């Protein structure tokens with residue numbers, strides 16, 4: 001787990017995303033779990049879990065589903081810094097991942113395995129989510145060895161719901177941080193950059 005791929009893909013003079021500090025973990029602290037809804041070239045949900053001082057990450061095109069019979073494709077992507085867990089705003093056009101980022105869910109994850117790093121390397125992670133939107137038991141499983149293709153699925157418990165009666169991506173589309181929609185985030189933020197590099201500033205809302 002390292003941030004070198006994350007850093008290589010980005011120009012921090014051009015994007016307001018955090019650069020990230022040295023990985024470090026306080027063993028007594030809860031492990032961060034977040035999902036960012038990301039309107040890039042294609043809308044997807046970035047699923048991130050704190051492990052070994054970084055956020056291990058997957059891009060889930062269709063987003064999570066509470067139905068245990070539905071498996072969602074989860075493409076493994078580069079590790080992100082822990083500070084990314086609070087990022088909501090705009091990645092400038094032309095930059096890697098350019099588009100609107102919404103903090104869609106946030107909370108804690110509790111690995112089932114006593115050694116979650118080994119379970120992750122094995123490609124088989126079972127865990128409990130304590131998010132605002134996603135709760136209960138979940139699983140991330142790698143389809144093939146040395147492949148980036150994983151599946152995200154809900155396990156049966158009292159938080160499971162059949163997809164034909166409830167789709168959480170439709171029922172709860174907005175930001176867990178600000179309640180804003182993707183459109184409102186795109187309206188309310190603009191990215192500016194100058195000598196000191198990129199920063200995201202909030203525009204005064206013109207809405208009454």
Ligand code: MN
Nearest residue numbers: 038046059097
């Ligand atoms: Mn993304």
